[in-house]
Amino acid sequence: MKIYSHENQKLHKPKSFYSRGKIHQPQEKPERLTALLRAPEAMGLNVIDAKEIGIDPILAVHDFGYVEFLKNGYDEWIALEDEVGEEVQTSIYMPHNNFGLGILAKAAKYQADGSAPIGKYTWTSIYWSAQTALNAADALLKEGEPSNKVQICLTRPAGHHARKSAAGGFCYLNNAAIIAEYLKPKFKKIAIIDTDMHHGQGIQEIFYNRKDVLYASVHGSPINFYPIVSGHEHEKGEGEGYGYNNNFPMPHGTDEDGFFNYVDKAIDKVKLFNPDVVIHVLGFDVYKDDPQAKCNVSTNGFFRLSKKLKALNKPIIILVEGGYCIEKLNENLQAFISGFTLDE
Structure with a gap:
């Protein structure tokens, strides 16, 4: 097992977020990252400081203008003569028919x-969150027969x-998506299994018309729940990608056994696809006391989840993503890691 992180991921400190009129x-x-890092420390596991892979894998997935906005938008925002807040934040959402002339238009x-x-x-x-994930993918590309079948990336945001x-x-x-695309020169078929509380509409959008990357997502029903407009069962993919996008929306209030019923369905899709590599988007926001949770997974449930993933017997890269019950992140990550290591 290899575990990766980077201290620069802690530098992003958002002031607030706007949702549901509040x-x-x-x-x-x-x-969050500080709490997650306590888990490998408590278990005596080494955390590898991620090295820089570069910008090219990011630009292979994201539009150039968008990446440029992420990199330079803050400086443009602060340079405005008008009084602005401490962060780039828009109240206008207009992705189409927008030439991006000026920082306010770019934000919109x-x-x-x-x-x-x-x-x-x-x-x-x-x-550095992307570079942390890329370190795990790069290790797979550089190995002959993958010897490190489990790699965990403590990625934030x-x-x-x-x-x-x-x-x-x-x-x-x-x-x-970035690491799936980065792995493609060596590995023909990639499966992404997402068990975060929320549907990963970004992954779905990027691979919706492709059959070389399978996406299987277990998440809370998006009806009146983020991301609101995607994550329904009928969204199966388009063109040659039809059938390779699989959503398993859970009714809000689903218990732990119900959660695993959906997980088993997602895993069945992965097994049928028979990928060369599995990428797991791990969300600790399915934990029963998480402020975002709409289901009731216990700490032991994360041990149970990793045992199921281990049984796939495939090289797997785990991206630790959602999870906002900070006081339980250490304990929950230890439980998850134990599912891979306990009988080793």
Whole structure:
């Protein structure tokens, strides 16, 4: 097992987020990564400091103008003569018929909702979040027969809501999509299984018309729940990608056994696809006491989840994404890791 992280991921410190007509205190904050890092430390496991892979894998997935906005938008925002807030944050959402002339137009074009503000150090953190994920993918590319079948990336901010040219849902760069594309020269078939509480509409959008990357997502029903407009069962993919996009929306209030009924259905899709590599988007926001939870997974449930993933017997890269019950992240991550290591 290899575990990766990078300290620069802590630099992004959002001030607030806007949802359902209210300004909320930030939930996606640096303390999340601090709590997650306690788990491998407590278990005596080494955490590898991620090295820089570069910008090219990011640009292979995301539009150039969007990446440029993420990198330079804050400086343009602060340079405005008018009084502005501490972060790039829009109240106008207009991705189409928008030439992006000026920073306010760019924000309207590239920010999909009120939960992905851009501060002074946001680019640094999201860039190193992507680099952390890329380190695991790079290790697989450089090995002959993969010897490290389990690699865990403590990535923050998360990525699965990030679309090809839009930030939202606390996400800016789509790490799962970036590493899936990066792995393609060596591995023909990639499966992404997503068990975060929320549907990863960004992953779905990027691979919707492709059959070389299978997406299977277990998440809370998106009816009146983020991301609101995607994640339904009937969304199966398009063209040659039809059937390779699989959504398993859970009714709100689903218990742990119900959660695993959906997980088993997603795993069955992965087994049928028979991928060369599995990418797992792990959300601790399915935990019963998480402020975002609409289901009731216990700490032991994460042990149970990793045992099921281990049984796939495939090289797997785990991206730790959602999870906002900070006081339980350490314990829950230890339980998850134990499912891979306990009988080794």
